[in-house]
Amino acid sequence: MMDLRLPGFGRFRPGNASAAVFAGPSQARAYWEGLRSGCGIPDRAQLDPRGLGGVLDRVFVAEAIGRGLVQVRIAGSLLVETAGMDLRGLPLSCLFSADARPQLAKVLETVISGQALVEIDLANGRGGPVPVARLLLLPLTDGSERRLVLGCLGVTEGGLGACMKFDILRCQEEHLNPVAAEVVVPPPRPERRVPHLTLVHNRD
Numbered sequence: 001m002m003d004l005r006l007p008g009f010g011r012f013r014p015g016n017a018s019a020a021v022f023a024g025p026s027q028a029r030a031y032w033e034g035l036r037s038g039c040g041i042p043d044r045a046q047l048d049p050r051g052l053g054g055v056l057d058r059v060f061v062a063e064a065i066g067r068g069l070v071q072v073r074i075a076g077s078l079l080v081e082t083a084g085m086d087l088r089g090l091p092l093s094c095l096f097s098a099d100a101r102p103q104l105a106k107v108l109e110t111v112i113s114g115q116a117l118v119e120i121d122l123a124n125g126r127g128g129p130v131p132v133a134r135l136l137l138l139p140l141t142d143g144s145e146r147r148l149v150l151g152c153l154g155v156t157e158g159g160l161g162a163c164m165k166f167d168i169l170r171c172q173e174e175h176l177n178p179v180a181a182e183v184v185v186p187p188p189r190p191e192r193r194v195p196h197l198t199l200v201h202n203r204d
Helices: 023-035 077-083 101-112
Strands: 059-066 069-075 116-124 131-141 147-155 166-175
Touching: 023 116, 023 131, 023 147, 069 077, 069 101, 077 147, 101 116, 101 131, 101 147, 101 166, 131 166
Parallel strands: none
Antiparallel strands: 059 069, 059 147, 116 131, 116 166, 131 147
């Protein structure tokens, strides 16, 4: 399996993760948009941790391993603390309650297909319907047929507790414009010339 590590992820030490409300997803979205070429989807090889400075603790990269199912390959420390365990090699769905997982699978399938990016407002499954985090999911490629997801978890000023399971309060999809296909215009056909009529005298 291809190595998906990015230089700098393992060495990052987060600052105050609660300094701004939902600030992480906005920065990750802006960085992702900057990597796009026209209407295309960025490739994993384009990612540079320096472009995500300040939010690396809440960023993850996951690989599609089935329909609506992704496996985490890289995870920042905020996600590890939220899960209460190392997320590498685990499905992203382990962060969600059992009731939320079917909806998460549908959302992930849309992102994996490259049709849309998705922003999800999350609640603590044990704390009632109050948003405590926002999850941004962005499609990535890796130069082959595999599909990846770049995600970023933004938190409120109260932060998140350990071993939290999320419920989904709201999903907002933003459909991506497909890369415009090049229109091939055939060269104009040469004008067909009708030969001039020639009068032929028949002397018979």
